[in-house]
């Protein structure tokens with residue numbers, strides 16, 4: 001008997017494996033370091049704005065997110081026509097692929113990189129072209145440029161790269177963009193931009209202004225600590241921003257998310273002090289782990305990558321015994337988020353006790 005059938009690509013969509021919550025342990029505080037979340041709860045002013053907005057949930061949100069667009073335009077000095085807000089930057093990536101890819105079109109990206117990419121690409125019916133990262137976890141941008149074919153519609157550049165950690169430099173990005181044909185859309189996923197402390201950091205918004213084929217995606221989920229509210233934004237050429245808005249789900253960004261995002265922009269200085277504290281913790285963990293004999297890649301996000309091969313799941317289990325949940329990628333390695341100081345201490349202690357690869 002014939003059954004309703006989804007498009008064939010839907011059956012090919014890989015499952016998204018979310019970071020697990022910690023296993024509860026008697027008499028032990030447990031920590032979730034598996035989803036690159038911000039360990040700080042919302043600032044009082046942000047919480048108040050969000051709570052006040054809850055009082056209006058009988059009404060639909062402002063579909064045009066007018067006040068949020070105005071606040072973003074002001075903060076980043078770009079016209080609203082070049083902005084698009086959405087329910088997180090993952091949604092922006094889905095929307096970009098839906099708007100730009102026909103079935104069978106190719107999307108080039110680094111691998112391992114953000115696990116949502118192959119899922120979003122498959123959902124769009126496009127083909128994922130994975131270019132292995134270099135041994136030090138950096139994007140191989142020359143190989144990515146060389147992987148562009150007639151069928152390529154989009155290239156995804158993840159900087160800093162989740163889960164390996166290094167950031168692309170501005171000089172590298174400029175050289176890359178000079179090699180990619182104008183008809184190919186280059187998405188610069190800057191989910192962790194606020195955590196970058198390199199001498200030549202990418203300025204995504206300025207880069208976007210110089211290129212008609214570049215889109216930058218940013219999120220309130222990581223540095224701003226609003227992961228559960230689902231709000232992010234893109235800075236894009238006007239026609240691309242328009243296409244993004246055209247394919248967005250109506251009323252996606254909730255009233256609460258809009259209010260909290262606006263309040264976060266107003267409190268940015270205070271939020272970025274927290275980011276500084278997390279960066280200091282990241283550097284402390286990185287130093288401790290390296291002192292213990294690990295060769296870990298540069299960490300420019302709020303996480304550290306341990307390359308573990310076949311021992312990945314053992315490492316994750318050993319972390320779990322210490323009340324810390326990490327994000328294992330079986331056979332490859334484990335990504336460990338920077339969290340509370342006590343959680344970070346446990347990670348360094350684990351790195352001392354768990355033998356590094358020979």
Ligand SMILES: *Cc1c(COP(=O)(O)O)cnc(C)c1O
Nearest residue numbers: 088089090114162191219221232
């Ligand atoms: C966390 C993350 C995002 C942000 O996702 P949201 O949908 O905004 O929560 C985007 N890209 C990468 C690489 C990430 O790690």
